[in-house]
Amino acid sequence: MILFRTVTKIYHSSRKPIVALQDVSFQVQKGEFVSIAGTSGAGKTTLIRLLIGEEKPTRGEVFFERKSIHRNQKDLQKLRRKIGVVHQDYKLLSLKTVAENVAYVMQVIGASDRDIQRDVPQILDIVGLTERAANFPEELSGGEKQRLAIARALCHRPEVIVADEPTGNLDLYNTFEIVNLFKKIHRLGTTIILATHNKEVIIGLDRRVITLEEGKLIRDDPQGKFIL
């Protein structure tokens, strides 16, 4: 379903070029639950940006459902609607309320008003934000923002959920809840890619782990090993 083929990403920063990913190749099948592990700066976020076409690879190619992401600018938006992303920096819509943030994603895919009215309160209840439905993102705590970002990634039932450090701002209890939520969604058939440097989370999942180090893919274990 997802294929990275010898992908290299070099950022041309103001000082010297930074190699964020180097010759990374891997494949994710439909229905898999893959964790991407790696220390800070290893290239996890970069990998996700390439997957959703936010950045272009310097070399190599990224495919989603056999289509090259960076060659089909026209299909890019359609493709993005199939992937729910929890961004590390949340990327919430600051002029919309909590409920509207969730609803927006459903409006983008063309869901009916009835579905939106039914699903949004449900998903807000799941992430525990019912009380905050009418607040604006800037009025939320860090953890609340993160849960909103998660709600927004789930609400339209995308084929793939990509989560970049989705538990970074959550306490132990909430982390556990969210991981369980991901497990449940995965059991319903959704492909999940989870980038994190949280050892407990990865070990608790006991699933495939891809480990990045300084931009290189150094390990691809079928089951729950976290070695740094």
Add this chain to the structure above:
Amino acid sequence: MFTSLKRIFKFGWQGFLRHKGLSSQVIFIMTVAVLVVISLFLFQGLSEFLIAEAQKKVDISVYFKKDTSENNILEVKQGLYKFSTAIEDIRYVSRVQAQEIFLQKHQDDPLYLQALEEVGENPFLASLNIRTKDPVFYAQISDYLVEGPFKNLVEKVSYYQNRKVIVRLFSIINNVKTAGIILSLILGILVILITFNTVKLTIFTSKDEISTMRLVGATNWFIRGPFLVQSIIYGILAVGIASLIFFASLNFLNSRLQTWLLDFNFLTFFQENFLSLLLIQFVFALGLGITSFLLAVRKYLKV
């Protein structure tokens, strides 16, 4: 399709309400832009009016020798009509009429009446008053009268006496016209640039929102649409406010300005041209708003 449209309108209205500070900035600057356009339109009307007034006041009079018969004069009149299609009208003033006009003008002035009496006979000459569609023809016509087939009948042509003044007057009018056009262009470009910049700043504050919308898969029109709706709201408000300001200030100033400007009535002009003026304002305001918003948003749709 319909749902999307409905949502776009709703988002646009929401953005307008929630972005109050920025909205008022954009409305302010667009109102100023519309005011400039109305002023230019009025200025155009005023200068046309003043030019027409000036042209009316300038004419050629041909005075005929005392013993010229009326038939001869009417023959000249016919000849002139044939001579040029540029002639607007020719008025014949006989010697008797000329005297009557003089008497009427000075009826309360015993000194003039006395002088006239002393002369004894009617000292006035018969004349033709000629007005042309464009002052450039005056020279031609007066040459024709002085040197053409009727030169023996003609005593004098007033154009020769006033030529310098007339030429000066029309060169001034032409200069004012050119200056007006240049000034309008500069002002117009200025307000357009300022509006563009204000809108650019407004959109800059939404740049993260726009890229986030792209990242969740919204189509460009779904993102642009609300801004388009907003720019239409801004345009309509700007036109409304500008018209109100204009109407109010004209009501207040009109009588004062009118006495200065040879009886040009701004209020009547405004009312008479209300529809075309409104159309111009809307086309300008909406065109300006929509293009500046589309251009400003486009930059952030590249994600």
